[in-house]
Amino acid sequence: MPDEMSTQRVIAIPTKSVGISLLLTFIFGSVGLFYSTVLGAIIMLIIEAIIGFTTFGFGLIFTHPICMIWGALAVNSYNKKLLAGKAI
Known part of the structure; x- marks a missing residue:
């Protein structure tokens, strides 16, 4: 029986697509920005x-x-931070 302290967990988080981000913001403007950044979308919605x-x-x-x-x-x-292993 393995010790619980030595158990390693892997969490897989997919990267985001720049192309999808461009498409969503092209079609929906600041609402499409929610895919990329929530804070940025809120700021741009107000602006x-x-x-x-x-x-x-x-x-x-x-x-x-x-x-x-x-x-x-x-x-x-986001992708650079994710691939570098930094917390997001």
Whole structure:
């Protein structure tokens, strides 16, 4: 009978896809950012609501690409931390 202290557990966490992140943020904007980063999605939802309201939606032309870039960078950072074995 193995000792419980010497039992090793393996937790498999899949990496996230940059392509899926780009697709979701392209289609859904800041809502698609939830796949990549929850805090970033909340921040961009607030920013897009303010900018969208004050510019009658025309300002979203600028915030939409920012969401896509932020999502891709967040997924890349997540994957690097995951593969390095750091806690996420």
